[in-house]
Amino acid sequence: xxxxxxxxxxxxxxxxxxxxxxxxxxxxxxxxxxxxxxxxxxxxxxxxxxxxxxxxxxxxxxxxxxxxxxxxxxxxxxxxxxxxxxxxxxxxxxxxxxxxxxxxxxxxxxxxxxxxxxxxxxxxxxxxxxxxxxxxxxxxxxxxxxxxxxxxxxxxxxxxxxxxxxxxxxxxxxxxxxxxxxxxxxxxxxxxxxxxxxxxxxxxxxxxxxxxxxxxxxxxxxxxxxxxxxxxxxxxxxxxxxxxxxxxxxxxxxxxxxxxxxxxxxxxxxxxxxxxxxxxxxxxxxxxxxxxxxxxxxxxxxxxxxxxxxxxxxxxxxxxxxxxxxxxxxxxxxxxxxxxxxxxxxxxxxxxxxxxxxxxxxxxxxxxxxxxxxxxxxxxxxxxxxxxxxxxxxxxxxxxxxxxxxxxxxxxxxxxxxxxxxxxxxxxxxxxxxxxxxxx
Amino acid sequence: xxxxxxxxxxxxxxxxxxxxxxxxxxxxxxxxxxxxxxxxxxxxxxxxxxxxxxxxxxxxxxxxxxxxxxxxxxxxxxxxxxxxxxxxxxxxxxxxxxxxxxxxxxxxxxxxxxxxxxxxxxxxxxxxxxxxxxxxxxxxxxxxxxxxxxxxxxxxxxxxxxxxxxxxxxxxxxxxxxxxxx
Numbered sequence: 143x144x145x146x147x148x149x150x151x152x153x154x155x156x157x158x159x160x161x162x163x164x165x166x167x168x169x170x171x172x173x174x175x176x177x178x179x180x181x182x183x184x185x186x187x188x189x190x191x192x193x194x195x196x197x198x199x200x201x202x203x204x205x206x207x208x209x210x211x212x213x214x215x216x217x218x219x220x221x222x223x224x225x226x227x228x229x230x231x232x233x234x235x236x237x238x239x240x241x242x243x244x245x246x247x248x249x250x251x252x253x254x255x256x257x258x259x260x261x262x263x264x265x266x267x268x269x270x271x272x273x274x275x276x277x278x279x280x281x282x283x284x285x286x287x288x289x290x291x292x293x294x295x296x297x298x299x300x301x302x303x304x305x306x307x308x309x310x311x312x313x314x315x316x317x318x319x320x321x322x323x324x325x326x327x328x329x330x331x332x333x334x335x336x337x338x339x340x341x342x343x344x345x346x347x348x349x350x351x352x353x354x355x356x357x358x359x360x361x362x363x364x365x366x367x368x369x370x371x372x373x374x375x376x377x378x379x380x381x382x383x384x385x386x387x388x389x390x391x392x393x394x395x396x397x398x399x400x401x402x403x404x405x406x407x408x409x410x411x412x413x414x415x416x417x418x419x420x421x422x423x424x425x426x427x428x429x430x431x432x433x434x435x436x437x438x439x440x441x442x443x444x445x446x447x448x449x450x451x452x453x454x455x456x457x458x459x460x461x462x463x464x465x466x467x468x469x470x471x472x473x474x475x476x477x478x479x480x481x482x483x484x485x486x487x488x489x490x491x492x493x494x495x496x497x498x499x500x501x502x503x504x505x506x507x508x509x510x511x512x513x514x515x516x517x518x519x520x521x522x523x524x525x526x527x528x529x530x531x532x533x534x535x536x537x538x539x540x541x542x543x544x545x546x547x548x549x550x551x552x553x554x555x556x557x558x559x560x561x562x563x564x565x566x567x568x569x570x571x572x573x574x575x576x577x578x579x580x581x582x
Numbered sequence: 583x584x585x586x587x588x589x590x591x592x593x594x595x596x597x598x599x600x601x602x603x604x605x606x607x608x609x610x611x612x613x614x615x616x617x618x619x620x621x622x623x624x625x626x627x628x629x630x631x632x633x634x635x636x637x638x639x640x641x642x643x644x645x646x647x648x649x650x651x652x653x654x655x656x657x658x659x660x661x662x663x664x665x666x667x668x669x670x671x672x673x674x675x676x677x678x679x680x681x682x683x684x685x686x687x688x689x690x691x692x693x694x695x696x697x698x699x700x701x702x703x704x705x706x707x708x709x710x711x712x713x714x715x716x717x718x719x720x721x722x723x724x725x726x727x728x729x730x731x732x733x734x735x736x737x738x739x740x741x742x743x744x745x746x747x748x749x750x751x752x753x754x755x756x757x758x759x760x761x762x763x764x
Binding site for chain 2: 325326327328329331352354355368373374375396398399412414416417419440442443456458462463486487500502506525526528529544546547549573574
């Protein structure tokens, strides 16, 4: 288990006024990316000190590496190679050698420090500079336990990302997914949890039962998922702290496709009764489910809008799978997908502006559309891409890609341009990712 | 269309959201996809027991056992067309023999497993497997087997018997398997 989190943003002394004569920009238009050159040198320490996570000098290099990887993986930044960067003295952290950095071609500069405090915590300072304007753009300090040094690094990367893009942060977040191994006819599936960059990976279940489709509760202390425990496929809630699982609805039918409401009070799920599958809602603590759909077809994969007022879901009531939106009480069901082919696994963006889905036709592709069905766009093109999940800022989608023939799946991410597609590292194969909100 | 974000110091980062805006212009009129054409599974069902039997020598099968059931019924498995849950004539012949055997051993309870091929999304396939298991169950019930003797479970696309990504493998994986206790 992680230790309880203490992550405090410290107020570093206010920064200087910013001149506005430079014009640096990153253009991503028409699907052509030109990432911003950025320098992220090793972060010095005022005094090398041992911590539970290694000494502060070593941590300074590791923090810079994590910040570098986050920004690079966003597709919007082109960090200069670490080996090419000049060392930064502690006294230079707040007084950069701007002429020296100008000659590297970097347009932005991230400097910082790692300091051991008397109470056993670390302070990680994070400063962002405009190299050509020779000005400071922002600064943040983070106090963490040594075990949480990566979170400070992700927070620093989030600070840089939000300041330069105007978009919300997403690096300080986690993913729950299904780790897979074994032959195609008998895959072993285990719940696993990790940071969004694949670090701090941990298995939650032992693989004795098939587990599918995990989703975080808003507070991320519980996960709802479907398990074949005792050969009865049903929806459970898993408590991350205790490792215990609890059956949500105790009755004989198959329940699956669970998702929390944005306030965490409800779980919406599907139940198959004599071959007919409808969507139900139940209190997250259990009780009697309320039926939300009554069509004779398969209604599943419900996903709440971020305000909790509406639910997008898939239904084959018209023949093939299509996307529908209804009010959270089941009223006013309206079909929103009308392109060629079928549509499944809709997921409402945490920003509310888009719905991601799996487009079925030939293969599987990841796509997005507005909640009214307009603006459909396909983001990926492989044999089988399935199961999108949104980054906390609604700018990146993670999904799983299954290989033709092998049946082996792994995790990928893609941004809304469809250009920046990346493999997400996992120790084994992976499927059914669910990206949690920003960590508290 | 591009959305530009100006920073206080003059750094600008343009984020392309053109795709969303332009795609909005090409929205197609409502159109329903016609049902997929019937595939091999529609016409081949029967002889293929798709490896679900336990491999016991049928000649030596203990009466009332799983091996006996498979030997007498001809197969524990019926197959379905793509996205279909219909019981075709081949499947009917197998289920009729399964029903005859179940009448002979009225104390035996069975579980029907429903499965789907890999070309559907995970959750849809769970529901589809449930439909197929219930389709077979309903047939057996109509043939006189008490529904209380038959439980169902769907495995969706989680437990294929054929590992290829081709029509032949998919046809074998779209199945309902009647499982008699060992």
